[in-house]
Amino acid sequence: MMEGGTQFWLVKTEPSVYSIYDLKREATTSWDGVRNYQARNFLRAMKTGDRVVIYHSSVGPKGSGGPHVAGMASVITQAVPDETQFDSNSSGFDPKCSREAPRWWSPTLRFVECFETPLYRSALFGVKELEHCELLRKGSRLSVLPLTSSEFIYFLKFTSNS
DNA sequence: GCCAACGTTGGC
DNA sequence: GCCAACGTTGGC
Numbered sequence: 346m347m348e349g350g351t352q353f354w355l356v357k358t359e360p361s362v363y364s365i366y367d368l369k370r371e372a373t374t375s376w377d378g379v380r381n382y383q384a385r386n387f388l389r390a391m392k393t394g395d396r397v398v399i400y401h402s403s404v405g406p407k408g409s410g411g412p413h414v415a416g417m418a419s420v421i422t423q424a425v426p427d428e429t430q431f432d433s434n435s436s437g438f439d440p441k442c443s444r445e446a447p448r449w450w451s452p453t454l455r456f457v458e459c460f461e462t463p464l465y466r467s468a469l470f471g472v473k474e475l476e477h478c479e480l481l482r483k484g485s486r487l488s489v490l491p492l493t494s495s496e497f498i499y500f501l502k503f504t505s506n507s
Numbered sequence: 508g509c510c511a512a513c514g515t516t517g518g519c
Numbered sequence: 520g521c522c523a524a525c526g527t528t529g530g531c
Contacts, residue, residue, distance in 0.1 A: 359517085381526075403517050405520090412518070466518080484524040486516050 353497035354391060355398040355480055356418075356454075357488040365399045365415040368456045377427040377451040378437045384489035388424050391452045395420040398492065398500050400480065401463070413463035414500060422453035464503050474499035 356376060358364065368374055379385060391397075397418040404412050426447035429437030442448045469475050479490045492500075 357517090383526095405517095405519080483518095486525055488516085 350392075352390070352392065352395045353398070353492040353494060354387065354395060354420075355400055355414075355490050355492050357400045357402040359403045360401045360415070361403070364401065365418075365456070365459050368399070368418060368454070369459055371456075373421060373453055373455045375428070375451045376454050377429050377449075379427075379451070379488060380437065380439070380449060381486075381488060384487055385448075385450060387489040387491060388452055389450050390491075391420045392423060393420055396457075396497060397454055398497065402488075410463065410465055412466040414460065414466075414469075414503070415463060416459040417457040417500075417504060418454045419457050420452050421455045424450035424452040427451040458504055460503050461505060462503075464500070472499065 360366075363374075376388065379388060397420060399415045399418055400412070401415045402412050404410070426444070427437065427449040428451075429435040430439040430442040430447060430449045431444065432438055433440075437449070439448060466481075469478075469481055474495050475481055478492070478496050479485050479487055
């Protein structure tokens, strides 16, 4: 269960690149490739046991109904240096980084569950619990963000075992 | 330190 | 595909 001190997060991913179905198949994954300092700081603040909401972004209106919350994950390992920053063959390669001075970090996440029905972004507007959520702020591009407990509990209602 | 130019994100 | 909003870069 959730112990005191558990924090809640939401991470975005483009399902055409990496989806919750990929996470389900792999069971765990290193959440790498994030190249924004604010998001990086949140990744580093993640602790084992923290709960994570998975959001599918950049899903066109012609796609699968638009961007949506896809399911749940949890943090199993705190962030370590993101290996892709050192890999010149990776799109995440950052020539300014070295192993002595890494800049980008990635925690390991574990699949928890995929929602039976996607929770579409369009359905979130007007939800009282989410009225201050960064996810819904116009122009927000932050791909890792903290959730308040009431925001998280709102998303929890869409899990199968709640 | 300012800010224009640029590249990217991501909803629509 | 469009484009507004954003973050970063780099000249000054």
